[in-house]
Amino acid sequence: MMAFPYEWQIGVRYLRAGRRSGRNSFISFISAVSIAGVGLGVAALIVVLSVMNGFQRDVGARMVSILSHIEVYDARGVLPDWQATAADAARNPAVQAAAPFVELAGMLLQEDGMKPAILRGILPEQESRVSEFMQGKNAAALAALKPGENQIVLGVELAKALKVKTGDNVIVALPSQESSLRSVMPQTRRFKVAGTFEVGHFEFDSSLAFIHLRDGEDLLHIDRPIGLRLRIADANQAPRVARELKNSMNGNYLVRDWTQRNSTWFAALQSQKHMMFIILTLIVAVAAFNVVAMLVMSVTDKRADIAILRTLGASPRSVMKIFVVQGLLSGLLGVAAGALAGVLIAWQLPAIVSGVESVLGIHLLDKNIYFISTVPSQLQTSDVLSVIGVAVALSFLSTLYPSWWATRTNPAEALRYE
Known part of the structure; x- marks a missing residue:
């Protein structure tokens, strides 16, 4: 003391x-x-x-579970050979898996209900390798998508808003792909609801729907995917890996990571x-x-x-x-x-x-x-x-x-x- x-x-x-x-x-x-x-x-x-x-x-x-860590686009609009692009990206040791996709915005109609939605065309077997949310019931619903059968899997909140369930039909309305000024009517196609998915993020559950990649290409009148979704070992390293891919990949590619897609938020x-x-x-x-x-x-x-x-x-x-x-x-x-x-x-x-x-x-x-x-x-x-x-x-x-x-x-x- x-x-x-x-x-x-x-x-x-x-x-x-x-x-x-x-x-x-x-x-x-x-x-x-x-x-x-x-x-x-x-x-x-x-x-x-x-x-x-x-x-x-x-x-x-929850964003990362449904968004790809990195997206790769060809400057020409479509990927001529997505397998070759995936192999090129896989040369980076951080890249674990790749999946092709198309994405388009449209309206979903059912009787007197109507909701805007983002339609993502996927290959279910490939998508399961890059999307964390494809587990359990979600995986089963998306695995049911078959090429050429016009099937659709809706977010659970989107299905509630349209008041539809598995087995019901919805109409997909998209802007016309024709360049003629005479064509002002949207193109429509009927899809059958093959199931629903739930991410736990209201924005995606209420506005996202999945279709098969081939059906998505048909809607866009193309025969190739528009981009490639990549999964890497650590999502937090996505900005760094995206820069590396941009510099190392052979071709004129646009590379975007998930933080850029949600940078404002x-x-x-x-x-x-x-x-x-x-x-x-x-x-x-x-x-x-x-x-x-x-x-x-x-x-x-x-x-x-x-x-x-x-x-x-x-x-x-x-x-x-x-x-x-x-x-x-x-x-x-x-x-x-x-x-x-x-x-x-x-x-x-x-x-x-x-x-x-x-x-x-x-x-x-x-x-x-x-x-x-x-x-x-x-x-x-x-x-x-x-x-x-x-x-x-x-x-x-x-x-x-x-x-x-x-x-x-x-x-x-x-x-x-x-």
Whole structure:
């Protein structure tokens, strides 16, 4: 204890005395409020960042499950030999599988219902190698697609909107492929619903349909696929691998990775995360600056103690350090309690939200708006450390002015009426 600086000992003593004694109860109350405020702010910031991380993870994973990691297009519009292009791409060790496709936009009609949709023509046996969502019932439905039989597999939400089920017929209406100005009527073709699929991402479940590659080529009046979908070992490396393929493949190819296809969405989510961090940091700052009020009152109450310390030889710097220690410890208590609470809440957030929904009989997330129907959460150590660092820094800054003000105490004035 003798080696422990006396400024720290007095600062800790002031903090403990203010909390334990019956005197100065109002100062103790303000101290408790400042600690609780910092804790709530830190916990809220950790939980919000975890929810945004989880939202990005879950929605991104569902996007990747149905979007190809990388798409390759020939600048001429169609791939003359997709097998040769796939073999060329496979020379990159990151490429694991390839599948040809065509894609076209049209309208699906059924009695008095009508919905816009994206039709993707695929080879089911090849598509299963590049699409993660083709498992279980999804795989069985898509495997039923046969060339030349005009079969279609609808997203589950799209099928609900059209009020159709397996075995029903829908009409596909597409813009006319003829260049003549006399042809203004869309081309139509009747397709039989071979099944439905579900990704768990409302945008795809409500607007995407699959047909066989040959049927898609017939609709476009071509005899080759328009592109190649590639699967790589790590989806997060798609931008790097796409650049490598662009430089290494023989031919005039357009190469696009999945992050480019959804760049606007991911950029918006990152901007929202940064803004939420700034806004909630301001809340932590407001709570941290409650320490200012607590320390100002503490300095006023301890004027006699300060005067005695100064007469005993304590320097202004030592006096300042005493109150910095007192205020910083208050902030650290709030940060520690808030970080612990935030981590625990974020860790169990899906279960907590599920319990609240069942008790109140409400559903917090509408999948038509948020793409997903459950509240996700993903704790990241970097976020927790960033929040703790910012909160500690704000707590420290809030101690500087009251501590400096304590050094302005005149010993003679303070002891005159003691």
